[in-house]
Amino acid sequence: MAEDWLDCPALGPGWKRREVYRKSGVTCGRSDTYYQSPTGDRIRSKVELTRYLGPACDLSLFDFKQGILCYPTPKVQAVAVPSKKRKKSSRSAKTRKRQVAPQRTEVRKEDPRDETKADTDTAPASFPAPGCCENCGISFSGDGTGRQRLKTLCKDCRAQRIAFNREQRMFKRVGCGECAACRVTEDCGACSTCLLQLPHDVASGLFCKCERRRCLRIVQRSRGCGVCRGCQTQEDCGHCRVCLRPPRPGLRRQWRCVQRRCLRGKRGRHRGGCDSKMAARRHSRAQPVPILPTPQPPEPPEPTELQPYTNRRQNRKCGACAACLRRMDCGRCDFCCDKPKFGGSNQKRQKCRWRQCLQFAMKRLLPSVGSGSEEGAGSPPLHPRRKRPGSARRPHLAPTLKPPLATRTARPGRAQPLMKQEAGASFVLPPPGTDLVFLREGASSPVQVPGPATASTEAPLQAVDLCLPPVKQEPPDPEEGKEENKDGCVSESAPEEEEAGGPGTPVITEIFSLGGTRFRDTAVWLPRSKDLKKPGARKQ
DNA sequence: GCCAACGTTGGC
């Protein structure tokens, strides 16, 4: 990837340009031109470039597609080039940039202020000295990679890390083929995976193998590899953002010093597992596994298809639910805030949470829900923005569409059957300006608004008006109890992750969007929804 | 497993 970037002297030193030809789709062959600033920012259009450089830069002579100046007058040179050169050393350029994108929080390492002040609030303190590899410590010059997390590694270490990760994924998918576990050919029939009859979807990368057949070469994260620089560091550095972070009252989690985090992965995996959840499940299996009372065999996953756009892209819109019918971005959710039109930095690039199709989200969560019975589920979208005649299904489903998601995330016996029962009817449109989420009493999860008949006749449904701005009310730290309380291990996650999914995120869509795998969060806010009908009830 | 980041593509 980095090899594709070519210097673009027209914009000044450090600017790079890349031309990418679309390899598939209806626009196959079309080329897109991207630029990369000396600080690593990606620019996709002339508008963005103008926005990036600020109004002082006159780009009228700059041919964005070609990356050249039509008239190499000193005007553009005088403005564009020096301004970018100064960007590293002057404050004005950066200030200008922030005026354009006020929410941009990325901190560029070249800012000399970073060198003079220990700005651990903004600067990623995990970065070693500028230009030094986090792993081996050698100094290296950036090669233009856009990945922030890879920027801390030199080329060799990065390649090593990526190769290692790929290998681990492969082990998770198909195993090494050599270890004892991989040589086991039959399921044990007694582990939780076998008992739950989770689909053994090896080909799609799902980790639903019988626990005794999981590759032994999968590295467990919670221990560390023990050999990398991070693992071998014995003492906290005392100056990273974790060490400098003042203790927060009530926050039980402890963070591992940035300099002591494993740089590879973790070693010494438990037998047959790759993550803490699996480990927890195995731990709970220490006692003889009781014979479950005839577990309900999961319904065979039906084909979960909204209308695909293309071979590669899938239509995520049913066109009928309230979210699909919503025309305007809320402008408040995190995805909206990320959008350039709202002043964001365009990093997440996701649809407004309030506009993310509920039907699609349901299907992602519960693939068997409403299939075939709901317009939008098996029929073409009502308002297909992206249609692709004759498009074929993807060869395999996207990871978030895979069946075990439901069995993994849904609360067994409660939410899933309920949602199965109710999906399939059309949605009730909320009154203009409002978004309604219906909650069935006793349900462990929010239920999409069912059809009018169901909604009106089937008591007791409760409508919770989430009038905009639908702001998550003081969400309990989802991190707490998620990692820390599981085993008391010191988490390696960065402190800022606590603020993930910050305020302003619509509750319902946060659960359903982005993979729709936050069912666990329903446990967090469900009681709150109950509280709504019981004023005075204790807030969780 | 989950999420953030971002490459990529559809369509206006």
Add this chain to the structure above:
DNA sequence: GCCAACGTTGGC
């Protein structure tokens, strides 16, 4: 040309 947002990937 530009934007919206889908889909993949690296990291935690």
